[in-house]
Amino acid sequence: MSASHQPHQHDQDACRRYLGSLSEYADGTLSDELCQELEAHMAACENCRIVVNTFTKTVSLYRQIPAPEMPSAVKERLYKVLRLEAYIPTKPNAPDQPGQ
């Protein structure tokens, strides 16, 4: 485990200031200038490097989660409640196969 809990050599105000830019950095919307500043800071501050990288990774991991399908029984009940039974779409030759 690479936990490093030693205090930073420089002031923590800088780290806190960069914290505010994390979301924009992860979304790729941070200005080039601030990106360079943040990356220079990361090169000198291991904790910030880890936080930035794991923050960005967290966002990307959530984006990779496959969307769950709505079960066909739920869909059928919805159409019934809405009195649209007559319009329930029938999938051509597609029996319910979980995971597809």
Next chain:
Amino acid sequence: MPMSHSPDAELVARLQAGDQLAYAQLVEENAGEIYRLALRMMGNETDAEDVLQETFLSAFRSIDRFEARSSLSTWLYRIASNAALMRLRRKEPEQVSVDEPLERDDGEMIPRQFFDFCCLPEDDLLRDEARAEMMRAVEELPATLRSVFVLRDIEGLSTEETAEALDLSISAVKSRLMRARLKLREQLSVYFSQGPLISETE
């Protein structure tokens, strides 16, 4: 945007004229997304189904008042988010305060976990158990942060659409998203630092 230029305009006109086929089309095109939002917000299938049904019943009742200030899908997200938050408020009133302060600088944003899980093999990061843990972490977020995170990062809405759907300012969306992401990063750091858990029952 004038309604005549909206891609939804024709469908809206048919909906407002009471065309049953248009109702079915609205459901067919949006039910999947609304169900996913409801499932992520509520954390269980029964409540998610209730929110789903409530959303479309409410949309059908109020379609006459739809003014095309947003897209139909953002409008549906808005109805669904409200329905989900109302239910959560009844279930966990202490978690869903209506007038929660936008930003509390009480140290909740300060990172505490410094385990670099980026270097773990993708297989460990993407396994089913890790994904279940990730969804559990979302369910543990306060509902006001969860709604922003689910719409923005899981459903992929833009910041503007999320703000519209939740009736929040852009800056409130950004600040809540930031807090949600930081909390999730902490949770995932703790989880992944424990190493891949080999199932002991096997």
